[in-house]
Amino acid sequence: MSLFGLGSKNQRTFRPKKNAPSGNKGVQLKKHIDATLGNGNLRDVVRLPPGEDLNEWLAVNTVDFFNQVNILYGTLMEFCTPYTCPTMTAGSKFEYRWADGVQIKKPIEVSAPKYVEYLMDWIEIQLDDESIFPQKLGTPFPQNFRDVVKTIFKRLFRVYAHIYHTHFQKIVSLKEEAHLNTCFKHFTLFTCEFKLIDKAELAPLIDLIESIVTVC
Numbered sequence: 001m002s003l004f005g006l007g008s009k010n011q012r013t014f015r016p017k018k019n020a021p022s023g024n025k026g027v028q029l030k031k032h033i034d035a036t037l038g039n040g041n042l043r044d045v046v047r048l049p050p051g052e053d054l055n056e057w058l059a060v061n062t063v064d065f066f067n068q069v070n071i072l073y074g075t076l077m078e079f080c081t082p083y084t085c086p087t088m089t090a091g092s093k094f095e096y097r098w099a100d101g102v103q104i105k106k107p108i109e110v111s112a113p114k115y116v117e118y119l120m121d122w123i124e125i126q127l128d129d130e131s132i133f134p135q136k137l138g139t140p141f142p143q144n145f146r147d148v149v150k151t152i153f154k155r156l157f158r159v160y161a162h163i164y165h166t167h168f169q170k171i172v173s174l175k176e177e178a179h180l181n182t183c184f185k186h187f188t189l190f191t192c193e194f195k196l197i198d199k200a201e202l203a204p205l206i207d208l209i210e211s212i213v214t215v216c
Helices: 026-037 042-046 054-074 112-128 145-173 177-193 199-212
Strands: none
Touching: 042 177, 054 112, 054 145, 054 177, 112 145, 145 177, 145 199, 177 199
């Protein structure tokens, strides 16, 4: 079975796929993403379409990247366990601890799968909160919307960092590295286009990132 199992009946996802925001232009923008993905130029895919609202574009892409990472990690669950990955790391120099500021206010050390579980639950709460991600036409985005989006992308990056540092050889052995690399390139180009992740946070994968973009 393909590691990522795209298009397969046996495709395993960590949780149900989220739909694009239905309010405003969410559905139309999702169609634009799907259409431009087919042209092979990811730099064109990430650019804000002329005349479109930046927050709308950030919202629909946040859902898209959440789904993408969700599928990638979901297919790795049998390799990423509390036994193989007792802490959430990205190599020997970087360890991530979990806190959401609400239920867990002080960062705690958890296994990689538990970290990702906490993360995906937290992101779903943000996406389902209509005061943050509006569903109704004409509903304004909150003033802190970009800050929420930046936190989501910063934490999704940590999943990529863990996958590359800990599970990449397994992916290579299954000949699925091209798909992972394409997903990460798309993610990197988008985050750099809109300055969503501080450069210090990118350190675990900075060499890979600099091979994709000159300046981020």
